[in-house]
Every structure is written in C-alpha cells, then in structure tokens.
Amino acid sequence: MNSQNLLKISRQFGAPVYVYDAEKIASQYQRLTNAFQGVGSLRLNYAAKALSNISILRLMNQLGSGLDTVSIQEVKLGLMAGFKPESIIFTPNGVSLEEIEEASALGVQINIDNLSVLEQFGSKHPDVPVCIRINPHVMAGGNSKISVGHIDSKFGISIHQIPHLLRIVDLTKMNINGIHMHTGSDILDIDVFLYASEILFETAKNFKNLEFIDFGSGFKVPYKKGDIETNIEELGKKLTTRFNQFCEDYGKELTLAFEPGKFLVSEAGYFLAKVNVVKQTTSTVFASVDSGFNHLIRPMLYGSSHEISNISNPKGRERYYSVVGYICETDTFGSNRRINEISEGDILCFKNAGAYCFTMSSNYNSRFRPAEVLWHQGKAHLIRERETFDDILRNQVDVKNLFETPKAEVIK
Numbered sequence: 001m002n003s004q005n006l007l008k009i010s011r012q013f014g015a016p017v018y019v020y021d022a023e024k025i026a027s028q029y030q031r032l033t034n035a036f037q038g039v040g041s042l043r044l045n046y047a048a049k050a051l052s053n054i055s056i057l058r059l060m061n062q063l064g065s066g067l068d069t070v071s072i073q074e075v076k077l078g079l080m081a082g083f084k085p086e087s088i089i090f091t092p093n094g095v096s097l098e099e100i101e102e103a104s105a106l107g108v109q110i111n112i113d114n115l116s117v118l119e120q121f122g123s124k125h126p127d128v129p130v131c132i133r134i135n136p137h138v139m140a141g142g143n144s145k146i147s148v149g150h151i152d153s154k155f156g157i158s159i160h161q162i163p164h165l166l167r168i169v170d171l172t173k174m175n176i177n178g179i180h181m182h183t184g185s186d187i188l189d190i191d192v193f194l195y196a197s198e199i200l201f202e203t204a205k206n207f208k209n210l211e212f213i214d215f216g217s218g219f220k221v222p223y224k225k226g227d228i229e230t231n232i233e234e235l236g237k238k239l240t241t242r243f244n245q246f247c248e249d250y251g252k253e254l255t256l257a258f259e260p261g262k263f264l265v266s267e268a269g270y271f272l273a274k275v276n277v278v279k280q281t282t283s284t285v286f287a288s289v290d291s292g293f294n295h296l297i298r299p300m301l302y303g304s305s306h307e308i309s310n311i312s313n314p315k316g317r318e319r320y321y322s323v324v325g326y327i328c329e330t331d332t333f334g335s336n337r338r339i340n341e342i343s344e345g346d347i348l349c350f351k352n353a354g355a356y357c358f359t360m361s362s363n364y365n366s367r368f369r370p371a372e373v374l375w376h377q378g379k380a381h382l383i384r385e386r387e388t389f390d391d392i393l394r395n396q397v398d399v400k401n402l403f404e405t406p407k408a409e410v411i412k
C-alpha cells in the first residue's frame with residue numbers, strides 16, 4: 001500500500017485507524033502454499049487470534065485457508081464467516097471440558113493439550129477423533145513470552161508423558177487422528193523447526209490412525225529493513241522432503257498442516273495515528289500521538305519494534321524522536337527513531353500492524369477502540385466502526401441510589 005492511499009484513508013475515516021491490505025494477505029498465503037507445493041496434501045489453518053475481524057476471516061476462507069481457533073467465540077466467528085466445521089481446528093489451552101465439548105458439538109476438529117481433559121473427553125466421547133498437542137521441549141521463539149514449547153511451558157503434553165497418553169488412548173478406545181506442536185512465535189532458525197519436527201515424527205509413530213500432522217507456526221516476518229525472516233522457501237524444501245519420507249514409512253499420505261498468524265497478516269497491517277503534541281524536553285523530542293498501548297500494546301508488552309514513518313511529511317528533514325502514547329503511565333511506541341520532521345497534526349504510520357494489534361486492544365483509560373479498514377482492489381472498506389461512548393457504557397450496570405445515605409429512622 002502506498003502512503004498516499006493511507007493518508008487518504010486517515011482523512012476519510014479519521015485516525016487512529018487500522019488498515020489492512022487484502023492483496024498482501026493473499027500474496028503471503030500464496031507464498032506459503034508455493035513453498036510446500038511438493039506436499040500431496042497441505043492445509044493452512046489461519047490463526048484467528050492474530051486478527052479476527054469477520055471480513056479478514058471471510059477473506060481467509062475465500063483463499064482456501066482453514067482456521068485455527070483458541071476459544072469457543074473464535075470457533076463461532078469462524079462458522080459465521082463461512083468456514084465449514086471440518087475446516088476449523090480448536091486448539092485451546094487450559095479451558096474447561098465443557099468448552100471443548102461445546103466446540104466438538106459444533107463439529108470442529110478438537111486438539112487437546114493435557115492428559116486430564118484427554119482422559120475425561122476420551123471416556124465420554126470415544127468416537128470423536130481428537131488431535132493431541134505435544135510439547136517437544138525445544139526452546140524456540142523471539143522472547144520468553146512467546147516461547148511455548150520448552151520444558152517449563154504450560155502448553156502441550158510433554159513427550160515424556162507419551163506412555164501415560166498411550167494408556168489413556170488404549171483404555172478409552174479413543175481415536176487420535178492428528179498430532180500437533182507449536183513451539184513459539186518469531187522463530188528465526190529453520191533448524192529449530194526441523195529439529196522439533198523430528199520429535200513430532202518420532203511421536204507420531206505411536207498412533208496408527210493419523211490423518212494429519214500439524215507443525216504449528218512461528219514464522220518470523222521482517223519488522224524493519226534488513227531484519228531476519230524465516231526462510232520459508234528453504235523450510236518448504238527441507239520439511240517437504242522429510243515429511244514425504246515420513247509418510248512413506250508410515251504407509252499413508254498424511255496432510256501437512258500449519259497455523260500461521262503473523263506470516264499471513266502482520267505485514268499487511270498499518271496503524272495510523274495523528275500527532276497531538278511535539279514536546280521538546282531537556283533530553284528528548286517526544287511526538288505524542290492520539291493513541292497508546294490501549295490500541296497497540298506490542299512494544300510495551302513484548303518490546304517489539306514497529307517501524308514508524310511520517311506519511312504527512314515524507315520528504316521532511318530526518319530528526320530523532322521518541323514516539324509516545326497518551327496513556328497515563330509509560331507508554332512508548334519507539335525511542336530514538338529517525339523520522340521525517342514531525343509537526344502537530346501529522347499522521348504517523350506504524351508498520352506490521354496486522355497481527356496481534358487490534359485483537360489485543362482495550363478500552364484502558366476509557367478510550368475508544370479504533371476503526372478498521374480493509375483495502376481491497378484499490379478501494380477502502382470500513383470493516384469496523386470506531387467505538388463511541390455507548391461502547392464504554394455497554395454492560396455497565398448503573399445501580400441507582402446505591403450510595404445514597406439512608407434517611408435516619410424517625411424515633412417516635
């Protein structure tokens with residue numbers, strides 16, 4: 001998307017606003033598909049948690065993607081967006097048996113990541129095919145908050161518990177049709193994927209009725225110029241060879257599944273915010289925007305670095321700025337960034353704003369969540385209205401007279 005169109009969108013719909021480029025999403029989907037074209041049966045299940053606007057889900061469905069969901073609400077959104085139940089996988093962590101049963105009753109593929117629920121679910125529903133999430137105990141991912149396949153992680157069933165797992169499967173007579181892992185996000189090194197895949201293959205040999213092996217996700221996308229990214233094409237070649245060889249040994253063509261979030265939507269997203277104040281202090285020049293970590297929490301939560309540019313003054317002299325938000329605590333989007341000279345009223349553009357940005361937004365400081373716009377075939381479509389004061393009040397119960405002092409009883 002070019003800056004001119006982004007600027008026009010900020011004028012038409014106001015700022016702050018999220019903008020998503022449908023063509024970029026489609027090209028990322030195609031790139032991943034091409035990288036694994038040597039696999040007989042490939043399934044990409046878009047991780048809804050990255051960006052769950054129903055129009056984005058509809059786009060994914062139209063591209064041929066399946067859907068990876070982590071809550072019953074995401075399952076319902078997926079169904080509303082037109083996904084067939086069998087194209088949805090439910091991969092929750094730490095949810096109740098009842099929630100898993102509700103998803104199962106809707107016909108979606110269940111993925112269970114602990115022995116307690118596996119035993120309960122298997123005893124009650126031995127006929128429902130279940131996928132199991134394995135924890136391969138590998139350290140992968142960009143930082144500790146998004147590394148989820150190591151020994152101290154709450155996710156998955158440990159590979160050391162396979163004997164217990166097999167006993168449950170045997171006793172309940174349940175059918176394990178898939179095996180899954182997801183070791184983290186922002187994985188740089190494809191060798192980590194390949195190493196963890198070997199553990200998954202080894203584990204898979206214990207199950208005779210598999211239909212698919214799901215390798216999760218975690219592909220690293222570039223956040224700034226020169227940034228390292230997962231070499232999808234090389235991973236595609238190496239994993240395809242190994243997967244096909246595994247299927248031959250297993251005696252059946254299985255489906256190779258992934259559940260990418262960031263890879264599909266991160267770079268397709270732009271967040272636009274207006275500069276309210278330019279403030280020179282003794283040590284820093286701050287540009288304060290009409291937004292904060294209530295809209296884009298990743299820099300404060302994960303220390304992630306989103307490239308920031310001034311699309312109102314792209315030819316201006318470059319200066320150093322710290323870009324900050326309006327939340328009443330430290331709220332920094334980026335420190336010491338070289339940005340074209342900023343004036344109050346300018347529109348700043350934050351890149352890589354497609355994944356885990358809007359979906360992590362909140363009403364903190366009683367602020368409105370921004371609008372969302374989808375750019376498709378040269379046109380801007382509003383896909384979520386900016387919130388209003390009614391949204392802040394929605395569901396609040398204003399109990400009348402709750403704090404009124406009771407009148408003193410009159411003693412006769």
Ligand SMILES: Cc1ncc(COP(=O)(O)O)c(C=O)c1O
Nearest residue numbers: 047182185217218259260261262
């Ligand atoms: C189980 C599972 N699958 C897939 C994803 C998507 O990961 P990414 O956005 O790195 O592609 C996540 C992210 O948290 C996840 O927890």
